[in-house]
Amino acid sequence: MRERHVAGYVEALVEGAAMDIKSLAKSLPLYGQMAVGSALRALSVAGHLRRGRCVSIENGQIRWVTRTFWSRVAHDNEWWTTFLADQNHRATQSDPQAAAPAPASASVPVPAAQVPQQRVAEPEVSVQPQPQPRGDAPSPAFAALARLGRTDSRLALSAADCAALEGLAAGWFARGVDADYLTRVLTAGLPDAVGSPFGLVRRRLQDKLPPSLPATPAPPAPAEAPVRRVMPECTECGVPGRPEAFRDGLCRPCREPDPTP
Numbered sequence: 001m002r003e004r005h006v007a008g009y010v011e012a013l014v015e016g017a018a019m020d021i022k023s024l025a026k027s028l029p030l031y032g033q034m035a036v037g038s039a040l041r042a043l044s045v046a047g048h049l050r051r052g053r054c055v056s057i058e059n060g061q062i063r064w065v066t067r068t069f070w071s072r073v074a075h076d077n078e079w080w081t082t083f084l085a086d087q088n089h090r091a092t093q094s095d096p097q098a099a100a101p102a103p104a105s106a107s108v109p110v111p112a113a114q115v116p117q118q119r120v121a122e123p124e125v126s127v128q129p130q131p132q133p134r135g136d137a138p139s140p141a142f143a144a145l146a147r148l149g150r151t152d153s154r155l156a157l158s159a160a161d162c163a164a165l166e167g168l169a170a171g172w173f174a175r176g177v178d179a180d181y182l183t184r185v186l187t188a189g190l191p192d193a194v195g196s197p198f199g200l201v202r203r204r205l206q207d208k209l210p211p212s213l214p215a216t217p218a219p220p221a222p223a224e225a226p227v228r229r230v231m232p233e234c235t236e237c238g239v240p241g242r243p244e245a246f247r248d249g250l251c252r253p254c255r256e257p258d259p260t261p
Contacts, residue, residue: 002031006039007048010070011211019068037236044235044249047074051249052084052230053240066238067230072211081243087230141169144179148201152187154194161198168205175212 009028010019018024021040025033043049049070056065069083138146142162149156157165172182186204194200233240236254245251 002035003039003042003046005030006036007043010043010049011072019070020066041236041250041254047076047080047248048072049235049249050080050084051233051235051238052087053233054230066233077247080249084230084232084243139166139170140179141173142166144182145169145201147179148183148186149197151183152190154190155187155197155201157197157201161201165198165202165205168202171209172205175210177210 006024006028009024013019021033021037024040025031025036028036031039040049044051049068052067052069054065054067056063069080069087075083145157145162145165146159169182185208186201190200231240232243232246232249234246234251234254235249237251239251241251247255
């Protein structure tokens with residue numbers, strides 16, 4: 001439950017938002033820093049996130065930046081290794097003089113983590129779109145909900161039900177979903193008997209809301225502040241190292257703690 005709560009919050013963050021443990025704990029009052037750290041560790045082991053450290057040059061000053069790469073879909077270690085290698089390949093192409101960074105010294109500040117482009121860059125909102133006045137013709141969202149009962153009688157909704165759920169369904173259409181896709185998701189795997197079609201449809205509209213697609217490609221990094229090659233770091237302790245030194249985003253000491261006191 002804790003990991004799901006933290007994952008849901010991270011999923012809604014905009015690109016560049018702080019993802020260090022202290023900032024997340026401040027934004028999630030239900031959990032302290034230790035609980036948030038444990039949740040991030042579990043999400044890393046599950047394959048949803050990885051951390052990396054890289055050098056950034058801004059206004060002629062060099063600083064270390066920790067980046068957090070988030071994926072809504074869990075991936076294995078091989079996928080993440082390939083992804084980080086691709087990040088380094090792109091950085092090398094955009095900055096041929098870039099060299100692989102060495103471990104940061106204690107005197108170099110490490111700013112808050114950045115949410116990478118691996119996660120869909122989108123300004124998520126917590127309020128669902130409100131239904132638009134239909135006039136003579138119903139909106140696509142209302143029409144799709146009204147047709148559910150004809151597709152599967154277990155999801156027959158009244159006109160009042162469709163009007164109440166229209167805002168949630170409109171959120172799906174705003175993310176590029178068509179009526180056929182929405183119908184397939186709402187009618188898939190239904191139980192033999194549905195006691196409350198309204199409640200079931202509302203729950204699925206909320207829980208299965210797809211991610212938004214970026215309207216435009218993310219702008220390239222400014223020429224004066226190129227992001228250099230990424231060095232993976234442990235999600236638990238933050239120590240940097242080579243990709244092969246990590247598994248599930250963790251270094252060996254954090255992955256296999258010493259059992260002796």
